[in-house]
Amino acid sequence: MTDLRSPVARVRGLGSAKSGTHHWWHQRVSAVALILLVTWFVVSLILNAPAGQANVRAWVSSPVTMVMLIMTILFGLWHAALGMQVVIEDYVHSEGMKIGLILLIKCLAVLAAVSAVVAMLRMAFGG
């Protein structure tokens, strides 16, 4: 069959979606990271059982917890935003609504990421 695409289009291999396998690959990379991070999260939460505001603050303020928790939340939000994008693309068929919802999901993810980091820094250093 004759290929009507230009040689450069064929080399880039991006097709009509104008995007490659980045979404799929990022979903997998974040998934692998989350296997380790979620395992840490569950074990740490059970061992420390941080009940009560003072205990939560003490738990979050330890450097190991803070580093791991920030990574868990950032990778988690990234993975969630990618996953929700696929769900929206599958079920929302109006183009405007689809783009609007995907933007909303990404805004929420960034807002939550910054809020979480600020909250943790405030607990550790805010006095």
Place this chain on the structure above:
Amino acid sequence: MSSANRSARPLSPHLQVYKPQLTSVLSITHRATGIALSVGILYLVAWLCAASSSADTYAIFAWFNGSVVGRIMLFGWTFCLFFHLYNGIRHLFWDAGYGFELKAAYNSGWAVVGATAVSTVGAWLLAYAVR
């Protein structure tokens, strides 16, 4: 294609005519738990924000977490987390090209179900034991 032609075309069978199978049920559960966990991570962030806030704000959050509805939600998210974690590992093996045979897909499916049940109940028992 015109609408007249479309009505005469054979349709692919709708989802509800199929008998639910382990593989299809786990597949849709993976998506459903993913959606639930997307809400759950926002709840986790809200919990951290409440903890960094005043004692009164945290007290509201702690009260809700301890309530029956709060506990059911937290238990639900625990289930979702373990299921999505174990079934996600199953998906990564498929991505790498392993475990596609019917028997293997069913065995790994049942392994996910078993591990999720044990982990969900175990995590809550351990959490209460530590406390």
